[in-house]
Amino acid sequence: MKELSIIVCAKQIPDPEAPLSDVSVDTDKKEVIVDAPLVINPFDENALEVALQLEEEVGGKITVLSLGQKVSDTVLRKSLAAGADDLILLQDDAFEKLDSHSIASALADAIRKIGEYDLVLTGRQAGDWDSGQVGLILGEMLDLPCISLAREIKVENGNVLVKKNIPGGYEQVKTRMPALVTVSNEVGELRYISRTKMMKMLRARASIPSWSSDDFVSVQGGLQKMEILELSSPPDMRRDCEFIDGATPEEKAGKLAAVFKALQ
Amino acid sequence: MSDVLILGEVKEGSLDIRTLELMGVGKRLAADLGTGLSVALVGDAASAAAKQAVSYGPDRVYKLEHPLLTGFNPDLWLASLEQACKEINPKIFLMSHGPMGMELGPRLAFRLNTRLTTDCIDLSIDPEDGLLLRTKPVSGGNAISKFKCPGEPQLATVRGKVFEPAEAADGEGMIVNVAPEIDESMIKVESIEVSKEDVVALDKADVVVAGGAGLDDEEGFEILQQLAEALSKHFGSVMIGCSRVAVDKGWISSDHQVGLTGTMISPDIYVAVGISGAIQHLVGMIQSKKIIAINTDPGCNMFKVADYGIVEDYEKVIPALVKRLEELS
Numbered sequence: 001m002k003e004l005s006i007i008v009c010a011k012q013i014p015d016p017e018a019p020l021s022d023v024s025v026d027t028d029k030k031e032v033i034v035d036a037p038l039v040i041n042p043f044d045e046n047a048l049e050v051a052l053q054l055e056e057e058v059g060g061k062i063t064v065l066s067l068g069q070k071v072s073d074t075v076l077r078k079s080l081a082a083g084a085d086d087l088i089l090l091q092d093d094a095f096e097k098l099d100s101h102s103i104a105s106a107l108a109d110a111i112r113k114i115g116e117y118d119l120v121l122t123g124r125q126a127g128d129w130d131s132g133q134v135g136l137i138l139g140e141m142l143d144l145p146c147i148s149l150a151r152e153i154k155v156e157n158g159n160v161l162v163k164k165n166i167p168g169g170y171e172q173v174k175t176r177m178p179a180l181v182t183v184s185n186e187v188g189e190l191r192y193i194s195r196t197k198m199m200k201m202l203r204a205r206a207s208i209p210s211w212s213s214d215d216f217v218s219v220q221g222g223l224q225k226m227e228i229l230e231l232s233s234p235p236d237m238r239r240d241c242e243f244i245d246g247a248t249p250e251e252k253a254g255k256l257a258a259v260f261k262a263l264q
Numbered sequence: 265m266s267d268v269l270i271l272g273e274v275k276e277g278s279l280d281i282r283t284l285e286l287m288g289v290g291k292r293l294a295a296d297l298g299t300g301l302s303v304a305l306v307g308d309a310a311s312a313a314a315k316q317a318v319s320y321g322p323d324r325v326y327k328l329e330h331p332l333l334t335g336f337n338p339d340l341w342l343a344s345l346e347q348a349c350k351e352i353n354p355k356i357f358l359m360s361h362g363p364m365g366m367e368l369g370p371r372l373a374f375r376l377n378t379r380l381t382t383d384c385i386d387l388s389i390d391p392e393d394g395l396l397l398r399t400k401p402v403s404g405g406n407a408i409s410k411f412k413c414p415g416e417p418q419l420a421t422v423r424g425k426v427f428e429p430a431e432a433a434d435g436e437g438m439i440v441n442v443a444p445e446i447d448e449s450m451i452k453v454e455s456i457e458v459s460k461e462d463v464v465a466l467d468k469a470d471v472v473v474a475g476g477a478g479l480d481d482e483e484g485f486e487i488l489q490q491l492a493e494a495l496s497k498h499f500g501s502v503m504i505g506c507s508r509v510a511v512d513k514g515w516i517s518s519d520h521q522v523g524l525t526g527t528m529i530s531p532d533i534y535v536a537v538g539i540s541g542a543i544q545h546l547v548g549m550i551q552s553k554k555i556i557a558i559n560t561d562p563g564c565n566m567f568k569v570a571d572y573g574i575v576e577d578y579e580k581v582i583p584a585l586v587k588r589l590e591e592l593s
Contacts, residue, residue: 228409
């Protein structure tokens with residue numbers, strides 16, 4: 001079978017698993033301040049994992065694209081350590097707080113510049129704005145067949161076969177490549193990357209290509225930012241936790257059983 | 265004039281509750297804009313649903329009927345809705361933030377050259393320019409953002425269980441046929457087979473016992489299952505839930521997933537075992553009446569939102585708890 005060329009779009013976001021105490025809302029600047037390390041959006045990591053599995057199965061090449069105002073080389077190098085072949089950072093001040101349509105438009109330009117590809121994979125949504133639009137708009141812009149919420153992806157004779165989530169089960173669908181597929185977390189987490197491998201990748205001299213807006217965006221000045229009128233904190237979710245103590249697990253269990261009894 | 269359009273969805277032969285909620289908020293927006301509400305229904309036979317929709321008092325119900333529109337083929341639905349929007353020219357078009365809206369929304373936004381806001385929890389009209397003000401949770405639920413976007417129709421998907429459903433109302437709503445011009449060549453993605461699975465209806469549970477990364481392995485869910493069985497002798501319906509991480513690790517199927525991209529639930533009791541409490545998980549279970557957390561890390565998020573907490577290895581405390589619960593029954 002012909003080798004696959006897969007493009008994975010990966011967004012860098014503040015760690016969505018960050019403790020609540022590390023997150024605050026700056027209502028003046030209209031920004032969510034997260035005092036936690038930047039990571040690759042977990043759903044995009046799921047997409048990368050599928051790409052790696054497909055590459056192992058039929059051979060091919062994986063290119064990871066990451067777009068933002070400023071993209072961290074160190075965060076995204078994880079994708080190379082995991083097994084991606086190429087990484088291209090798309091960074092420019094012009095990419096600050098773009099709306100979904102404009103992000104998709106810039107990614108579409110970058111993908112057209114890369115040229116040949118069989119599959120474009122994105123996570124189902126990103127954990128910063130939770131919009132869930134870029135993948136499907138990108139598919140429309142590139143005039144590709146679009147499949148959303150994939151839980152399993154296979155390729156066969158130039159077709160991509162996908163099990164997609166639907167209410168109460170899944171649907172097996174099929175389309176010709178090239179195609180765009182948005183990936184859900186059922187595909188599984190990104191493979192384990194050993195510390196040595198990660199360190200080696202971080203120390204690797206090879207510089208990561210970085211394109212600025214001028215390098216690939218077709219219509220300069222055509223990108224639109226999100227218009228945020230207000231950003232506020234959500235209602236306080238905290239409750240007063242009564243800790244159940246005890247000298248032994250059995251003692252704690254006994255007290256908890258009494259709590260259940262009282263709630264009955 | 266009926267400038268506010270909503271997409272109706274039909275489940276088991278009748279209008280979905282989400283559709284009634286859309287009609288509820290749609291009516292209010294229409295009143296604020298000084299216009300009327302209309303409903304679009306797509307399918308191979310939409311007459312019964314159209315009749316039902318009329319009983320909630322919209323000005324118009326558009327029937328997009330075509331023999332090819334059996335089931336949900338996104339390519340065909342999209343083509344039909346694109347065409348209908350161009351004919352009807354609504355100022356506002358709302359869809360439910362379910363699987364259908366999530367799939368159609370972004371693609372329709374592109375085709376109509378407008379902008380979409382997903383998962384809105386509040387909508388209002390800017391009195392200055394008549395544009396839609398769209399409020400939605402962002403950052404997994406860490407913040408609430410109010411957006412405004414250019415373009416027409418003003419497009420949004422709306423979160424379920426947020427707005428009051430419309431009530432039955434008198435009305436002489438007109439049923440209008442919009443014949444979709446679609447054919448098989450528009451099907452880019454072919455459906456091979458639809459597989460139904462036995463899925464848990466987590467939102468129907470009285471008690472949910474949920475596990476996360478802290479379980480350390482798949483077998484952890486067997487221990488949770490024992491607790492669920494012990495609890496079911498005291499409570500009504502007890503089901504197993506989980507965090508996103510547990511699904512990613514392949515320990516359990518995603519129908520058990522609680523949170524922003526899983527199921528949003530509000531049981532009487534939520535027992536969180538080995539779940540640190542990422543924000544996107546918390547928003548899915550924070551409406552639970554009582555929250556009990558078991559975790560080895562006393563500093564984790566879950567204890568901050570819990571009513572009762574036990575700092576302990578779940579493998580030690582749960583078997584002991586199961587024993588005590590059995591003694592109680």
